[in-house]
Amino acid sequence: MIQWWQILLLTLYSAYQICDELTIVSSAGSPVFAGFITGLVMGDLKTGLFIGGSLQLVVLGVGTFGGASRIDATSGAVLATAFSVAKGLDPELAISTIAVPVAGLLTYADILGRFTTTYFAHRVDAAVERFDYKGIERNYLLGAIPWAASRAVPVLLALAFGGGLVETMVTTIELPQYKWIAAGLTLAARMLPGLGFAILLHYLPLKRNLHYLGMGFAITAMMTIVFGGLSTLSGAVGTLAGAYDESAEAAIGFSSSAFDKGLPMVAIAVIGIGLAVLHYKNGQNVTVVAAPTNAESGEIEDDEI
Structure with a gap:
């Protein structure tokens, strides 16, 4: 069973990690770091590092550009590690049954967080026109609340009320007639890091x-x-x-x-x-020739010399 203080610590970490990813960028918002923190809180560092490292490989070749959203593998690592340790679920099975589905579903929470921060962005614009520097700072900081809530609220609800569902799932897949499902999900979890490498190599x-x-x-x-x-x-x-x-x-x-x-x-x-x-x-004696430039914008049209 997950203790109340563990739920509190993991919720606070979930709120912080997205703000860190958007501002400080100290890698505290990465899946492997999430697995490390959750494993430390739950008392099983090995399981946390295994799940976090596996999910880090899954998203290795996935990036975001502009306002694009991606799967929330960090929150997936938190929940998968917590329930894997608390319910005795095999880590590889936790990745395929908890981490990946949660990471996909929380994409919508990420989009909601992006929408709600626009309210504070408009308030910042208005404060700029008034030269209200205190208002700029205040609304900038308030904009972190929707971001933090987009991760903290789903993690809090899942840890507080999702234990029964996970326990039922674990009991079900351990039945003899459903062993083949567990074997298939475990195989899928083992393939996911390879998929992350494949995506990365595709763009290199x-x-x-x-x-x-x-x-x-x-x-x-x-x-x-x-x-x-x-x-x-x-x-x-x-x-x-x-x-x-x-x-x-x-x-x-x-x-x-x-x-x-x-x-x-x-x-x-x-x-x-x-x-x-x-x-x-x-x-090889390579003669470097200057690439043609666009007369109007000065932009290099061919970046491979």
Whole structure:
């Protein structure tokens, strides 16, 4: 069960995070940060980081321009983490059954928040004409209230009154005849981070920078082995506390052969290919020609030189 003080803290955070995203931009309004805060409040940091990180990957390639709205993955991370910890729901299942639907529905709350702030914007315009500087400051600050309410109110209502619905859902999907639904939703949750990467890669100039992409994946594969070995070694050192011997090594399941696997040769080859492409491009004699400009506006018509 979610305690009243947890509901209060998460509601206050939800109110703050959107204001931070619009003004300070300290990343406190990101899904991974929301998962971290909610996991801290709920007492399960691992689950919070997993859900928040997964939703961060989902929206990795999604941006807003002008007055456009996007799915509210931050509030989705808050609710999914809270109910996952409180109701014992599998984190991957919480992402597909709670986080994603909530993130989509709260797009309408975002639009409502944008509409209501126009009232204060008009008051600011009127204050500007009167040279009323105090009025400008006052209405600017009051404009944060609709934004904060657009996140805080849905999160408060969901945490306070949505527990029964989530508990019924968890009980239902655990029935033998509905196991296939849970399996399908879990698979969908695992695919969502890949979808976020796909959206991001769609907008990036990969044709010109494919070697960077290959090198990035290769270095990640290599570092996974290196850091995996270091993590195992640090656990062994911490357990042994200076009393390392073969019997203790077997007892904790660590073997010094963890580093004997070597780095994957495919990854090294990909990095080599990437470096070769970079060397080839740098070695080309490219003559830079000034791009034609628009005589009337001075705008560059072709931004690829």
